[in-house]
Amino acid sequence: MIVEIILVAAIISILYINFLHMFLWFESKNYIIKKNVTKIFPSVSILVSAYNEEKNIYSLIENFIDINYPKDKIEVIFINDGSTDKTFEYMKKGKKILEKNGIKTKILKNEERKGKAYSLNKALKIAKGRFVAVIDADSILEKDSLKNCVKHFYDGNRLNKKVAAVTANILVKNPKTLLQKLQNLEFIMISCFRKLQEKINAIMVTPGPLSVFRRDTILKLGGFDEKNLTEDIEIAWRILANNYKIRMAFDAKAWTDYPKNLKKWWMQRTRWNLGGFQTLGKYLKYVKRKTTLKKFIIPYSFIGYTLTTLGVIISAYLIFNSIQNFLLYVLEAMKYGTNPLQRFEIKYAIDLFTIFGVIIFLSSLYLISISFDSYKFLKNYSKNENYKINKNNKYDKISLILFPTVYILLFPLVLIYSIFKFFEIKRKNISKTWLTK
Amino acid sequence: MNVYIKAAILTILVFFSGLILGIWLDQYRLQDVKRRIVKLDISWNDARLLYTYFQKIEKDYCEIAFNQNLAYNEKIYKEGLEIEFAEKANRFTPELYDEKRRYILLQTQFWLNSIELKEKCNFTYNNVVYFYKQHNLTRDEVIDQKTQASILLDLKEKCGNKIMLIPLAADLNLTIIDAIIKQYKIEKYPAVIVDNIVFQGLTPLEKINEITKC
Numbered sequence: 001m002i003v004e005i006i007l008v009a010a011i012i013s014i015l016y017i018n019f020l021h022m023f024l025w026f027e028s029k030n031y032i033i034k035k036n037v038t039k040i041f042p043s044v045s046i047l048v049s050a051y052n053e054e055k056n057i058y059s060l061i062e063n064f065i066d067i068n069y070p071k072d073k074i075e076v077i078f079i080n081d082g083s084t085d086k087t088f089e090y091m092k093k094g095k096k097i098l099e100k101n102g103i104k105t106k107i108l109k110n111e112e113r114k115g116k117a118y119s120l121n122k123a124l125k126i127a128k129g130r131f132v133a134v135i136d137a138d139s140i141l142e143k144d145s146l147k148n149c150v151k152h153f154y155d156g157n158r159l160n161k162k163v164a165a166v167t168a169n170i171l172v173k174n175p176k177t178l179l180q181k182l183q184n185l186e187f188i189m190i191s192c193f194r195k196l197q198e199k200i201n202a203i204m205v206t207p208g209p210l211s212v213f214r215r216d217t218i219l220k221l222g223g224f225d226e227k228n229l230t231e232d233i234e235i236a237w238r239i240l241a242n243n244y245k246i247r248m249a250f251d252a253k254a255w256t257d258y259p260k261n262l263k264k265w266w267m268q269r270t271r272w273n274l275g276g277f278q279t280l281g282k283y284l285k286y287v288k289r290k291t292t293l294k295k296f297i298i299p300y301s302f303i304g305y306t307l308t309t310l311g312v313i314i315s316a317y318l319i320f321n322s323i324q325n326f327l328l329y330v331l332e333a334m335k336y337g338t339n340p341l342q343r344f345e346i347k348y349a350i351d352l353f354t355i356f357g358v359i360i361f362l363s364s365l366y367l368i369s370i371s372f373d374s375y376k377f378l379k380n381y382s383k384n385e386n387y388k389i390n391k392n393n394k395y396d397k398i399s400l401i402l403f404p405t406v407y408i409l410l411f412p413l414v415l416i417y418s419i420f421k422f423f424e425i426k427r428k429n430i431s432k433t434w435l436t437k
Numbered sequence: 438m439n440v441y442i443k444a445a446i447l448t449i450l451v452f453f454s455g456l457i458l459g460i461w462l463d464q465y466r467l468q469d470v471k472r473r474i475v476k477l478d479i480s481w482n483d484a485r486l487l488y489t490y491f492q493k494i495e496k497d498y499c500e501i502a503f504n505q506n507l508a509y510n511e512k513i514y515k516e517g518l519e520i521e522f523a524e525k526a527n528r529f530t531p532e533l534y535d536e537k538r539r540y541i542l543l544q545t546q547f548w549l550n551s552i553e554l555k556e557k558c559n560f561t562y563n564n565v566v567y568f569y570k571q572h573n574l575t576r577d578e579v580i581d582q583k584t585q586a587s588i589l590l591d592l593k594e595k596c597g598n599k600i601m602l603i604p605l606a607a608d609l610n611l612t613i614i615d616a617i618i619k620q621y622k623i624e625k626y627p628a629v630i631v632d633n634i635v636f637q638g639l640t641p642l643e644k645i646n647e648i649t650k651c
Contacts (some may be wrong), residue, residue: 349526
């Protein structure tokens with residue numbers, strides 16, 4: 001009976017989320033790209049926190065020089081977060097190159113690794129731009145990405161004071177391995193759904209590879225949370241908790257490195273989950289206040305985590321139990337001299353849960369097709385295909401098959417691992433312990 | 438209307454449509470089981486009447502009755518599998534429980550008829566009755582019952598027409614079954630009655646075959 005209740009709760013939740021996104025798509029598919037080009041170019045400070053990123057600093061600098069944004073309106077602040085390689089030296093050389101190109105550049109240094117949030121807060125204090133763009137050192141921006149992000153802070157030529165952050169369309173840089181191709185598919189979908197969630201002000205994360213914030217608002221809200229493992233999730237929730245808005249620039253593409261192998265992927269996802277738990281725990285009290293957190297994000301996250309966890313536990317129990325029963329039966333039957341498999345037949349009766357399974361599968365397929373449509377739409381719209389990395393940014397047939405059949409099954413598993421990890425690491429030392437690993 | 442409400446309305450509509458479709462499917466299977474049992478009931482009555490009629494006119498009825506019995510045994514076994522299949526899938530048709538009881542009663546009638554036929558016509562076949570539990574099973578009982586069923590099917594394959602295999606669910610609240618269980622003092626499942634000899638718990642083929650001698 002408990003299993004049935006959980007199944008019904010899961011069915012209703014998944015159907016609701018799928019239909020919500022479908023309606024969001026119907027209502028906003030014609031507006032996913034903001035076409036009115038603003039001629040306003042406010043000052044932007046680009047903050048880059050880097051730990052052992054010597055390989056990426058130069059390409060990042062080249063990228064900044066190529067950006068379609070008035071150079072005198074850009075300020076770059078590098079923060080060397082206790083790197084043990086030549087990151088700092090490259091930053092210094094990069095500063096000279098950038099300044100030759102008219103881009104003001106500052107370098108900050110942490111003697112020891114303090115974490116991204118600490119570094120960003122340090123930079124926030126000296127940043128001069130009206131907006132701050134947070135960029136990961138391994139990211140590459142499309143030429144118009146910064147401009148496309150900034151325009152979302154404006155309605156026409158007027159600054160919308162309720163918009164505190166704008167996120168970008170994050171994709172995988174040069175996806176070579178199968179895992180990277182699968183992640184690329186995942187991020188294509190995430191970008192589409194994030195754009196749809198903008199309509200209900202429910203963007204749950206301002207991703208590290210590229211997000212732009214209003215500096216004064218972020219300072220007013222207290223900067224980035226240094227105790228949280230995922231400061232990009234936490235700041236998004238804080239923005240929403242204070243009734244500000246987060247928008248998404250679908251045409252602002254940024255490519256970043258994502259894990260090539262399963263071990264690194266697993267670690268990254270565990271960190272994201274742990275940060276998610278921390279954030280959910282911190283903002284659970286907002287369930288009583290009138291914000292999107294109450295309307296959508298807290299129930300969505302809470303139900304999502306709970307049902308996924310219960311689903312994994314129950315499935316694991318049922319699978320283990322049936323395998324164990326089957327093996328015991330085979331052993332006993334053999335002991336009694338009867339062939340256990342001679343009358344084995346697969347006969348499946350369509351029941352209530354099969355019907356719902358089919359409905360959920362079809363609605364999920366429709367959502368996947370929506371995300372590909374939006375991506376194609378963006379490809380047709382985008383004229384700046386100058387970067388080599390764009391050419392590799394395709395999805396192949398194998399990834400398309402493996403994504404819904406194998407890749408997606410890894411998420412509940414990593415969630416369960418994260419829960420164990422969460423209880424293992426003492427909460428007050430959670431950030432430090434994880435960083436030192 | 439905002440998207441939250443629209444999504445909620447569509448979720449409710451789709452959920453209840455799925456539910457209605459599920460109920461309709463269950464009802465369809467139930468009706469199918471009912472039809473099958475009605476057919477079984479008719480062929481049972483037909484066989485019984487034929488048997489009575491031949492007895493009345495004192496014709497040599499044994500061979501005909503035996504063949505009828507055998508055909509019925511096969512038929513009732515196949516229908517049993519269909520009921521079991523419906524039982525696994527259905528969630529909204531408690532009436533299926535009563536259909537199962539009707540089916541068990543038909544099986545019991547068949548058994549009693551088989552005993553009578555054997556006595557009157559001096560047949561040498563054995564009535565092998567398999568008692569199993571359907572509810573509140575422990576894991577060991579599930580495995581034992583599956584193994585016992587497999588052993589008995591092996592026996593049927595081996596013996597062919599020399600045995601009548603009759604499976605009976607023991608826990609469906611039927612007074613006749615309760616009386617049989619009491620009479621044979623069955624306490625442990627699975628249980629097998631071969632003619633008048635009772636085996637309780639999982640019984641190997643060799644032990645049963647000591648009586649059936651196939």
